[in-house]
Amino acid sequence: MTRMLLRGNEAIAEAAIRSGLKCYFCYPITPQGELVEYMARELPKRGGVFLQAESEVAAINMVYGAAAAGVRTMTSSSSPGISLKQEGISYLAGARLPAVIVNMMRGGPGLGNIAPAQGDYFQATKGGGHGDYHLIVLAPSTVPEAAQLVMLAFELSDRYRVPAMILADGMLGQMMEPVELPPPVDPKGIPQRPWAVTGAKGRPPNVILSFDLEPQRLKEMNLVLQETYREIERNEVRWEEMATDDAQILIVAYGTMGRIAKTVVRRARKEGIRAGLLRPITLWPFPYEPIRRLSERVPTVLTVELSAGQMWEDVRLAVEGRAKTPFYGELGGVVPTPKEILSEVKRHATG
Amino acid sequence: MELGVIFAGFGGQGILLAGKVLARAGMDRGLEVTWLPSYGPEMRGGTANCTVVLADEPIGSPIVDAPQALVAMNLPSLDRFEGRVAKDGLIVYNSSLIPRALKRSDVRGIPVPANDIARQLGSPRTINMVALGALLRALGAVPLEAAEEAMAHELRARGRERLIEVNQRALARGFSEAGKYLGDR
CATH class of the missing domain: 3.40.50.920 (Rossmann fold)
Structure with a gap:
């Protein structure tokens, strides 16, 4: 494998593409602009869809749609943009949709600035949107590890049907380091999604919702989530x-x-x-x-x-x-x- | 071995590229490297800078508080970073634009008239490679040829093949310029 000299933002984008990313939706923001640029340049050439949405809210809801349709999908942003995505992230969690969200944190609160910060820890780990949910949150400390954890994020998100977040900061996004990337994953190795809405010909329709007016049923749905979170806590702690x-x-x-x-x-x-x-x-x-x-x-x-x-x-x-x-x-x-x-x-x- | 180098100058002096060429050259020679740019508001404050770390083991901090070497392309950069350079460290400074001598006496100073040399080469924008050439000679950690290859790689990636030759000469001129001062204190 050759060592490539990449920015954190570029390594994350490349690792996502090699993970079989099919749909990437974004709204640009510093300090993760290079991630957007890399995707715009590379993803369409490699069989995926790059789409710059009209807003962060639109982008995360496009992620919801792509995830529901059964493909590997991702969005990325930085702190204020991630705040805007919280409603959509809660919906992804409620609907048990796998997706990867990248937050290259910057100074806050509010519009803050574009320098590196870690002020979004609560938002990322305690459920930044409404409801009882968690994201799988992975925190890379080097550029090679960022690439590695992006691939892991797709894997874990698929395995547990829980959205995963890469929580890094502007420094990691901007800095360059040598990276050795594994070859692209074999699409056959990506888990099947029998629950996805792919056209119901010959089978009962799949319905994807984060909505149930009947409290007992919504409680059951929540218990499934909680059981999944306990399983993740048992199996996936890394340090x-x-x-x-x-x-x-x-x-x-x-x-x-x-x-x-x-x-x-x-x-x-x-x-x-x-x-x-x-x-x-x-x-x-x-x-x-x-x-x-x-x-x-x-x-x-x-x-x-x-x-x-x-x-x-x-x-x-x-x-x-x-x-x-x-x-x-x-x-x-x-x-x-x-x-x-x-x-x-x-x-x-x-x- | 772990070497921290800070490159600093005005935006547009090719500071980030000089650092990147050093980082890539180090990587190509099997070293661990990090390249950390200043970005955003800091760049509007008069100096752009980047920090390169070269090491033969995994690098912890990409932030360096006492660099072994400083490349200062203008006076504000020298003023800002001179005091931080490690004792017995190295300062390559652009004597075309910096009208003063070093304040420190416990570091090696290498004045390089980068703007004058680049003008003589017919390409004023090669000041960054002149300075980098001087740094390489004084630092000794990365051979000149590795930097030539890395520079060519970076320029090809930017579609600037035609500039490779003049930048090669700039590196070589800086390299020989630094030779004048080595061994001096």
Whole structure:
């Protein structure tokens, strides 16, 4: 396989196409413009449909339609655009439709700015739209991992009939790194969709709805969703650990902060501080169990995020008071340097 | 080995491309690389910049607080980044546009009159490759030939094949220019 030098946005687009993406709908927004450009250029040449919709709301509802028709489909945007898509995402979840949504987060709230941020964690992991639902949320920390997780997102979304989100930030979208991509998936390997609306000739019609006026039936539908979520929690939690064996201070960070934290751990160790890292790869389902396990022997668990402390809440739920749980975050698109995070590590490791 | 390099200059000085050529050349020689551009409002603040990391192991942070090398194409860029360069690091600066000497005495300084050289080559826009050539000589981590191939790749991808030859000369001129200063402190 050849190594390609790609931006995160381009790697995500290429990986999606190789996953058998058939329909991509978007409304452009920075900092994920290169993803849209790549799709516009490549997808039509490779047997798919690229469509720039009139709005984010239109784009997510086109995703709903394409998913209902049984093809692999995706949309991408950045924070304010993802907010606009929430109604459609809730409908996808309610109708049990597989789809992939990419959020290259930027500074918020409101129109915010276009710098990297992680302020959409709550929205992504706790159900950003209405109703009792979850997305499978995958958080890549490098460009190659972004490509890999896009392919996984399509796979898991199909397997569980739950929409999957790639939650990354503007930095990962803009930066370039060498990527080796696997060959395109064999279309025969993509799961059958006997539930899809593909024309009912010779069979009873399939109906796809997120709507049931009869409470008992809607409850049954919700129970199916909840059972699916429990199954995902059992099977799909993913995380990476670095230098946790003898750690005295554990950093928990995801996405680009997760990779910056690796540099911090290396430097801390050089200075004699036994730091370790746990990097959640799935944000939902969240790796509560490995953090709980580590908190039994690590006295300090430091959460580092580009937010005011959103994942921090899940870390504290995992730690349940067994360790100190300080937090370090930056806001508004400001990204801390390794040195700044290291000084936080030192402060809490000695304190 | 892990080397962080910051390229900085005005928008339009080819800063992002110079960084990309270095990153691609490093990748082609089997190194791990990251290329991180400044984008958006920052670019309107007078300087465009990008950070390239070259390493022989997986790269953690693509953000570098103390780069081993700085390529400064204009005065605001030198003013902004000079203080951040690692001790014993390297600063390649465009002496055509930067009217002052370095303030630091604990780094290697390589003044390169990039605009003058590029003008002599008949292609003022090759200043980025002149500076990159000088950097490569002083850095030693990536051979000139790798950068030539990477530059040709980037220009072909942009449909600018006809500019490959002059950019090759620009790289070579920068490379030999830096030779004058090596070993000096």
